[in-house]
Amino acid sequence: MNSPTIRDIAREANVGTATVERVLNDRGGVRTELAERVIKAAKKLKYGDRRLRPHSGIIRIEVLLVQPQAEMFYADLNATFQRISASLDPTILVHRTFVREDDIAAIAQHIAKPPIRRAGLIVLAPDHPKITESIRQVRMSGVEVVQLLTGSAGEDVPYIGIDNYAAGRTAAYYMSHMLQGRSGTFLAMCHSGAYRAHRERIGGFSDYLTQYTDDGHHFRLVIFGHDDNFLSAERLTQALREDNRVIGLYTVGAGREGIAAALNAHPAKVFWIGHALSQGTAKCLRSGLMDICIDGAPETQARRSLDTVLRRLGLIDVDVSNAPVEFLTITAQNLSISI
Template identity: 30%
Template structure:
């Protein structure tokens, strides 16, 4: 479409002359603020040749609220948003990361409302708690919200972006059942935080596959690490002492290095199947060493990008209401196919 045809469509929609649109586009002045705003609004609503209006559009500010980057996945997610501020500049959205304490539900709910007051949109990775969902619903009446990595369906969010956590849990269950074979055995399940909907969904998927296809596999305990690496190692050490017949561990979240150390301290290295999520450099090495058996990996950069794109469409087209889920792909890595470079 030619520039002239673009200007004509905007002029007709905004109820102004072509010359008025031309003055707005070329910053010639002589147009009232209200009329200029109407022209820019229709340019955005019609989604027409944004290059003409790029210099006029305000850069929107989006807050990203997630847990501390002490967790390697969230470190990668933080870095992804930082990089995308540069590589997706045409979207005219700048993201700002704010950290929350995932174990402090009341503090998180207060922080959500405090932070959101200064932004045009919100991307959140939060525990599934009624107070947090209530705070997000209040915020959603003013600005759009996208849930990332773990969903909060009752939060008023416009979309969830991330992997299908129930499916990844089922994949973990399938891998565990096949690795243990017909003999099966006792399995330990380690959750980061059960109040994280994504962790709960992984657990449900894992349990359902074992129940359906691998009845000889028995989950003897499901423990929480509180997203604390040291605690993950300790709860596994205690469980291995209490249940010496454990043959498999599914760790839903962080703390794999500490878990491997706990296994090794009891002389059980290479005797227990360990399956987890998110490929980091340390976990890649553990795969190569045989300390880890499989890693189900999602792409934090792609998830950050998709979340920003969902908000971008919402801002540009004035969409309202939920848009459903934007499931992102995941990969399975074992020793034989783990890449030399991870995120």
């Protein structure tokens, strides 16, 4: 088979050969939309090993992350996307945008009408009808979209993440078995009801206990800490004071420092299962305050979400798994010394 030519690329991209020549040689003066088509066509046809200069960034993929993003999973995702983007073909620019979690209208507006053109979009945002509708509109316009932490926009918008329901059931399995023979109540804490992932985790936790626990364990309460350390400490402390039979706590969001403070001040040991490995989580595991951490492998989620977008754009031809990302169960015994 003959090697593809500029004419082949022009035919595939439905542009003139002069446009192809300008794009491949990075001479500028070509609309971004046309340049995208040329790059996609060249990669699809495997046009040699030419690479545009690093500043080009013709194909933009936006990663939309909610704030607060400074703790645990969100911060890990941010750092991972930054690291991976540096290794990509220089024609591809990964642009990270941070939005306020509580401004639903602004999130939906940014998704629907971004200030920059983009070929792909990766979204981590709360579940809300306005946000879901904006994602669907963007997908219908031809932008390749994936969702992290939740999958609310339909089958044509892939969800990249762990099986959250299974994670909740796993937490309940470990907690009920390791507290076998002790009767008492279990609590759960999450950000709020804003994230489907959190609802699914607590649903799995509750369902397992309902189905399999007959050892005097009772799931009593879900506490909303909104990932705020002060609020988490205050509400958990109140719950522990109101029920002196609490023996287990499952936390699915952030607010770790506040949770740790409340448990340290509590006179009795509470079996604690949390999510997202970090230096702070590792400290809690080593001290014995936290017993198990379920980690969602943010590095894998970031890599797979980018690969999914690139594959759907036709920029890579490798198969990308659509199975749930495998989560890790971490204790003080298998904790890496580097963390």
